[in-house]
Amino acid sequence: MWIWPCGNTNPIKAEVEETLKRIQTHKGVIGTIVVNAEGIPIRTTLDNSTTVQYAGLLHQLTMKARSTVRDLDPQNDLTFLRIRSKKHEIMVAPDKEYLLIVIQNPSE
Amino acid sequence: MEIVHVYTKKRNEFGRQCNFSDRPAELHVDILPDPSLASNFIERDPCDVPIQCTQEMSEHEVNTERFESDTRGINHVEGGWPKDVNPQEMEQTIRFRKKVEKDEHYFSTIMQLGSNMEHCIKQNNAINIYQEYFEEEEVVEESEEQPSAKTINVFRDPNEIKRTATCLSWHPDGSCKLAVAYSSLGFQNISPDMSYDSYIWDIENPNKPEMTLKPVSLLVCLEYNPKDSHILVGGSYNGQIAYWDTRKGSQPVEMSTIEHSHRDPVYKVIWLQSKTGTDTFSASTDGQVLWWDIRKMSEPTERLVLDPNKKGNLDNALGAISLEFETTMPTKFMVGTEQGLVVSCNRKAKTPAEKIVCTYSGHHGPIYALQRNPFFPKNFLTVADWTARIWSEDIKESSIMWTKYHMAYLSDGCWSPVRPSVFFTVKMDGTLDVWDFLFKQNDPTLSLKVCDEALYSLRVQDNGRFLACGSQLGTATLLEISPGLCTLQRNEKALATAMFERETKREKILEARHREMRLKERSRSEQSKDEDTKEGDGEESVEELATRTEAEFYEIVEAELKKRAKEQEKKEKDVCEEKEV
Numbered sequence: 001m002w003i004w005p006c007g008n009t010n011p012i013k014a015e016v017e018e019t020l021k022r023i024q025t026h027k028g029v030i031g032t033i034v035v036n037a038e039g040i041p042i043r044t045t046l047d048n049s050t051t052v053q054y055a056g057l058l059h060q061l062t063m064k065a066r067s068t069v070r071d072l073d074p075q076n077d078l079t080f081l082r083i084r085s086k087k088h089e090i091m092v093a094p095d096k097e098y099l100l101i102v103i104q105n106p107s108e
Numbered sequence: 109m110e111i112v113h114v115y116t117k118k119r120n121e122f123g124r125q126c127n128f129s130d131r132p133a134e135l136h137v138d139i140l141p142d143p144s145l146a147s148n149f150i151e152r153d154p155c156d157v158p159i160q161c162t163q164e165m166s167e168h169e170v171n172t173e174r175f176e177s178d179t180r181g182i183n184h185v186e187g188g189w190p191k192d193v194n195p196q197e198m199e200q201t202i203r204f205r206k207k208v209e210k211d212e213h214y215f216s217t218i219m220q221l222g223s224n225m226e227h228c229i230k231q232n233n234a235i236n237i238y239q240e241y242f243e244e245e246e247v248v249e250e251s252e253e254q255p256s257a258k259t260i261n262v263f264r265d266p267n268e269i270k271r272t273a274t275c276l277s278w279h280p281d282g283s284c285k286l287a288v289a290y291s292s293l294g295f296q297n298i299s300p301d302m303s304y305d306s307y308i309w310d311i312e313n314p315n316k317p318e319m320t321l322k323p324v325s326l327l328v329c330l331e332y333n334p335k336d337s338h339i340l341v342g343g344s345y346n347g348q349i350a351y352w353d354t355r356k357g358s359q360p361v362e363m364s365t366i367e368h369s370h371r372d373p374v375y376k377v378i379w380l381q382s383k384t385g386t387d388t389f390s391a392s393t394d395g396q397v398l399w400w401d402i403r404k405m406s407e408p409t410e411r412l413v414l415d416p417n418k419k420g421n422l423d424n425a426l427g428a429i430s431l432e433f434e435t436t437m438p439t440k441f442m443v444g445t446e447q448g449l450v451v452s453c454n455r456k457a458k459t460p461a462e463k464i465v466c467t468y469s470g471h472h473g474p475i476y477a478l479q480r481n482p483f484f485p486k487n488f489l490t491v492a493d494w495t496a497r498i499w500s501e502d503i504k505e506s507s508i509m510w511t512k513y514h515m516a517y518l519s520d521g522c523w524s525p526v527r528p529s530v531f532f533t534v535k536m537d538g539t540l541d542v543w544d545f546l547f548k549q550n551d552p553t554l555s556l557k558v559c560d561e562a563l564y565s566l567r568v569q570d571n572g573r574f575l576a577c578g579s580q581l582g583t584a585t586l587l588e589i590s591p592g593l594c595t596l597q598r599n600e601k602a603l604a605t606a607m608f609e610r611e612t613k614r615e616k617i618l619e620a621r622h623r624e625m626r627l628k629e630r631s632r633s634e635q636s637k638d639e640d641t642k643e644g645d646g647e648e649s650v651e652e653l654a655t656r657t658e659a660e661f662y663e664i665v666e667a668e669l670k671k672r673a674k675e676q677e678k679k680e681k682d683v684c685e686e687k688e689v
Binding site for chain 1: 205208213214217219223226
């Protein structure tokens with residue numbers, strides 16, 4: 001008898017869902033995007049065109065920021081990138097393969 | 109010792125082409141050292157030599173060539189999808205996404221990144237790091253900053269043959285656009301290649317005008333309609349009036365017919381206050397002021413001939429160069445003439461003779477600018493010849509306040525819309541003067557050289573902060589003035605009122621005194637006429653008057669020259685003394 005581990009991934013998957021949902025429901029958060037290493041948006045709460053713009057531009061910016069940090073000190077690495085603008089703040093959490101982007105409107 | 113080298117050339121060889129040839133070096137003069145000359149000099153011992161042990165630096169300024177830049181954006185299109193997935197197909201993309209989401213690595217990454225992210229989000233929500241801790245109060249203390257003005261942008265005439273920027277008009281809403289009329293005011297100065305275009309500039313982009321207006325003849329003046337920001341009316345060099353709608357393109361929507369237009373260039377056109385918002389009136393040096401309704405440009409709705417004898421005689425008329433109209437006083441308007449008179453008129457008069465109410469004289473040249481003070485409509489500013497004068501409506505003999513005579517001709521001026529005591533003037537030597545008569549009356553508060561050529565026009569934006577001035581080579585410069593000159597100071601209105609009243613009273617007293625003296629003289633001369641039988645005893649003939657005036661004039665000029673020479677000598681003497689010490 002085969003017991004398919006069908007329910008195995010569910011709790012982890014549920015946790016991921018929950019994390020993303022929790023992030024999205026924080027005060028001031030406008031949108032959340034998960035992008036993979038090729039720039040493909042995996043998960044997004046914004047509309048498609050905006051997502052594609054953010055994904056493309058921020059991916060390149062993160063690469064540039066990371067290379068800058070490493071050029072200044074080869075033993076250093078980029079852990080987080082925050083871009084504060086007049087209208088909102090864009091936070092990028094980079095990883096080797098994925099990128100988590102959150103757009104938040106702070107404190108107003 | 110003189111060293112002379114002589115060579116001869118035949119007369120018929122003058123002007124011939126030079127043929128150069130090589131030849132060996134020749135010694136022409138050999139000056140040997142002459143030790144006897146050393147007796148003319150004394151050896152100096154010790155010698156003071158300054159030394160500095162620092163890096164030697166030099167300062168250089170470089171002006172780069174104008175770099176034209178254009179802003180472009182890139183539109184990102186989805187990419188990066190693996191070969192087997194077609195990004196247009198929803199199913200395939202969803203399937204791909206679901207596949208990625210099932211990846212183990214994905215989970216761990218997201219969890220970790222998610223916790224980082226949450227931390228930052230909460231941070232943002234907890235404290236606003238850009239919070240203003242010390243909110244400034246409403247009332248700013250008397251800042252002792254120097255008044256200053258700074259050039260923000262320069263809009264150059266893109267054509268090869270440069271024309272003068274004779275009139276500027278700000279866009280009525282928001283003032284983000286500036287309409288500039290270009291023409292050439294010199295007599296018969298228009299070359300056939302000169303472009304007739306006038307432009308509307310976006311103040312953010314000095315590289316290229318936002319819109320071109322193509323009139324039939326050069327535009328001398330241009331005004332936006334304050335009620336409808338798409339409509340502009342322009343007066344052109346050939347006397348016609350035209351109006352444009354910026355939504356309808358560069359050609360004028362309608363032009364006035366030549367037979368009924370002015371016979372001279374239209375120097376000023378102003379929009380009137382009316383229900384339909386389509387009425388304007390224009391003035392020209394042919395002596396007429398014409399009223400137009402832009403919906404029907406074939407004929408002016410009304411005509412006024414500026415005949416000071418009130419007979420409507422065109423030959424006698426004064427040429428109009430500037431107009432003034434204040435929307436708070438819609439029945440009155442004023443015309444500034446070439447002859448130096450300001451004519452105050454009433455629109456609602458029944459007969460043309462009654463239209464001209466009174467005249468103000470005092471200027472020696474054409475009145476290039478005429479404007480009422482936005483806060484005190486009874487007082488108006490005129491800019492003409494070498495002075496700017498402030499008048500009160502009640503005093504007709506002279507102005508109540510005036511500036512000194514400048515070295516250069518004043519070509520335009522206007523009041524600041526936010527401060528009642530500040531006005532601006534531009535001169536033919538390219539300087540802009542900012543006057544604040546509550547601060548200083550003899551000199552301008554700020555005098556700024558905007559460009560090397562003459563400035564012909566000036567316009568302040570409605571917020572009082574920005575002003576644009578146009579020059580002879582078609583360059584419109586946008587300047588920002590320091591906040592001190594465009595924020596209303598405390599008590600300013602009260603102080604300005606007091607000052608105007610004081611000056612008006614002074615002039616009234618002087619006028620009354622003059623009248624008294626004249627009456628006395630008249631009664632005295634009448635008495636002497638009874639005694640004497642000779643006619644015209646008290647009066648000199650015209651020639652005698654002319655020679656007397658000439659002599660007086662030369663005396664004054666000589667006295668001034670002598671004074672200047674003396675000052676120059678004194679200065680040189682001071683410098684010499686310093687050198688000796």
